[in-house]
Amino acid sequence: MADTFDIEIATPERLLAREKAIRAQIPAKEGYIGVLPEHASLLSELGIGAMTYTTPDDHLFSLAIRGGFLEIHNNVVRVLSDIAEKGHEIDITQAEKDLKQAQDEMVNPALGVDIASALTAARHAQARIDAARKAAAKEE
């Protein structure tokens, strides 16, 4: 029984991470999926949210992701995301501003943004804030 698994996180433009992990939490479309070593093979679409994984030396990494696919097979977790950012690279004040703006657009139809895309933007902004906070909490 392996006590670690490999995790690969890729966007169309680049590979963000390829390393060993002991556990991970991934926002799939129907809710968060927790992953431990030797997880059963699984395929899913991804949702919007903050994913985290912990490396064997007990470092927690967080990323904001938005859409894409998750594959778990042979003890390798592959996250293919349309947009993914590392938590510590996110500008939290900007994300909060984006969230505020998206929320305004949601409640105020006069701004001319359709609710679905405002909602997506809001959830993405929230995910970025979460990821950035988790990254910041780790450093303290």
Next chain:
Amino acid sequence: MPSLIDLRRRIRTVKNTQQITKAMKVVSAAKLRRAQDRVLAARPYAQIIRRMLANVAQAAAEHQGDEGIELLAKRPERRIQLLVITADRGLAGAFNSNVIKTAHKFIQDHPDADVQLELIGRKGRDFFRKRHRSITGDYSTLFQRAVRYEDALDIARKVTERFRQAEIDAVYLVVNNFKSMMASRLVVTRVLPVELPEKQEQTDYIYEQPAAQLLASLLPRYIESQIYRAMLESSAAEHAARMTAMEAATSNAAEVIDTLTLNMNRVRQASITREIIEIVSGAAALE
């Protein structure tokens, strides 16, 4: 025989040209390295999505067959969309003309079909603008900076939508793939309807969503990543071609300089000899 001053002037011009070609070569080398890095960086995603697609397609086919999935629908190819990827700039040897030639041949090979062009790169646009009737779109600035995924996304969405609406029956892509410094490989590939990749191993996955639904969202991304990769490859191949061409131009210039210098020395020698003869014969006449 040109005069000494003319020759000197010509040598100077060729030297200037040589300096420019040398500089262009260095610039292309740097750009090539960056372009290659991007090709490599995009590879993991493309590989994973390809393998996923093979698995999901298999599972979806077991449940309901291919019929329901419109991006796989094969129709008689009456209207074909051809994506032609060239560079924005010239001075890259035969890079652009090879692509254009291949695209041209493709059109001639499909005399019964209405081939509609989507031109990515300024050189292709300049060539086909006056020669081909149906052009659905052109992009002439994408390669002036590093290729972005969003660029490929726009193009992919556009052709996918047209395919869905049955405005076109197939989408093909003409592109120079980067192979090595000296050689690039021209390929014509079909993008739509999607050719499902061969699957290697049978895996029993837990499907969080029905396989058909997963397939429906995988396919557009697969198309996007194919077009993105093609653009990256083309950009790498372009810089490689330009580097090779500029290398050749630099050494040609050196050759021309050598010949001109030789000529110049001959002319100088001749004039010196003539002057000596004049002096000697002048002195002889006085005796």
